[in-house]
Amino acid sequence: xxxxxxxxxxxxxxxxxxxxxxxxxxxxxxxxxxxxxxxxxxxxxxxxxxxxxxxxxxxxxxxxxxxxxxxxxxxxxxxxxxxxxxxxxxxxxxxxxxxxxxxxxxxxxxxxxx
Amino acid sequence: xxxxxxxxxxxxxxxxxxxxxxxxxxxxxxxxxxxxxxxxxxxxxxxxxxxxxxxxxxxxxxxxxxxxxxxxxxxxxxxxxxxxxxxxxxxxxxxxxxxxxxxxxxxxxxxxxxxxxxxxxxxxxxxxxxxxxxxxxxxxxxxxxxxxxxxxxxxxxxxxxxxxxxxxxxxxxxxxxxxxxxxxxxxxxxxxxxxxxx
Numbered sequence: 344x345x346x347x348x349x350x351x352x353x354x355x356x357x358x359x360x361x362x363x364x365x366x367x368x369x370x371x372x373x374x375x376x377x378x379x380x381x382x383x384x385x386x387x388x389x390x391x392x393x394x395x396x397x398x399x400x401x402x403x404x405x406x407x408x409x410x411x412x413x414x415x416x417x418x419x420x421x422x423x424x425x426x427x428x429x430x431x432x433x434x435x436x437x438x439x440x441x442x443x444x445x446x447x448x449x450x451x452x453x454x455x456x457x
Numbered sequence: 458x459x460x461x462x463x464x465x466x467x468x469x470x471x472x473x474x475x476x477x478x479x480x481x482x483x484x485x486x487x488x489x490x491x492x493x494x495x496x497x498x499x500x501x502x503x504x505x506x507x508x509x510x511x512x513x514x515x516x517x518x519x520x521x522x523x524x525x526x527x528x529x530x531x532x533x534x535x536x537x538x539x540x541x542x543x544x545x546x547x548x549x550x551x552x553x554x555x556x557x558x559x560x561x562x563x564x565x566x567x568x569x570x571x572x573x574x575x576x577x578x579x580x581x582x583x584x585x586x587x588x589x590x591x592x593x594x595x596x597x598x599x600x601x602x603x604x605x606x607x608x609x610x611x612x613x614x615x616x617x618x619x620x621x622x623x624x625x626x627x628x629x630x631x632x633x634x635x636x637x638x639x640x641x642x643x644x645x646x647x648x649x650x651x652x653x654x655x
Contacts, residue, residue: 351643351647354650355643355646358639358642358643358646359643361635361639362636362639362640362643365632365633365635365636365639366632366636366640368628368632368636369629369632369633369636371632372625372626372628372629372632373625373629375625375628376622376625376626376629379618379621379622379625380612380622382618383612383615383618383622387612387614387615387618388614388615389614389615389616389617392460392463393460393464394460394461394463394464394466394495396467396499396502396504398499398502398503398504399467399498399499399502399504399613399614401502402498402501402502402613402614403613403614403615404614408502408503423468424467424468424499424504424505425467426464426467426468428464
């Protein structure tokens with residue numbers, strides 16, 4: 344087996360090298376992909392941004408969106424997704440303040456889950 | 458800029474994606490992949506509906522491809538009329554693309570998507586048949602849209618992670634394709650050597 348591989352390597356060095364490098368690269372990418380899947384499972388919380396919706400935040404932080412909406416006293420309108428920017432504008436407050444309020448709500452909801 | 462664009466996704470999801478993929482298939486610098494990842498996340502969050510989102514992104518991409526292909530066809534007529542159709546190398550490249558262009562069209566939709574717009578022009582110019590071009594382009598775009606919205610759906614809630622995963626997955630697909638091609642070549646060479654000895 345080793346003998347055969349060595350003889351192939353001697354007779355077709357470039358082809359064998361190309362094949363080995365491409366295979367190695369494929370394995371590296373596969374490893375990185377699997378690693379990031381694992382990482383995502385452990386911590387997928389994404390820092391709150393103005394473009395997110397309550398649903399998006401809820402999914403990212405593992406808090407049911409309806410609970411989150413209720414905690415900040417927000418009535419989710421049917422069929423009209425609102426971003427945090429929209430909600431803050433409707434309330435006449437800064438997005439940063441709304442984000443702080445939601446972060447507190449997430450912490451409370453998570454503490455209650457435990 | 459990206460934040461502003463992402464904020465439009467939940468509200469104008471379908472139309473925004475359609476315009477975004479359309480423009481990106483014309484080589485305009487639109488972050489279509491990020492838009493699709495985000496849209497997948499909003500679908501998972503229940504803010505957007507799955508089928509219209511997928512359909513909108515696909516429709517925009519397919520329309521963009523068609524425009525590029527038609528442009529290539531028109532442009533080739535003009536250019537060839539001026540050059541007087543005598544360039545042998547050009548003729549050979551054209552003939553090759555016309556015969557084997559389907560796979561180039563398919564893989565340039567998603568695996569090396571930066572090439573997509575140029576392959577559209579080239580395919581039109583080389584006279585790749587319209588049904589074949591359309592078939593491979595639609596299949597390829599479906600993979601592209603499905604890959605990005607799917608990753609966004611599955612790993613939504615973390616755009617950065619989903620986007621890193623897309624890069625790794627595409628890198629894997631490209632390297633594996635090259636490895637498979639070289640492996641096949643190596644096998645063919647070895648087999649012909651053995652055949653010669655028997």
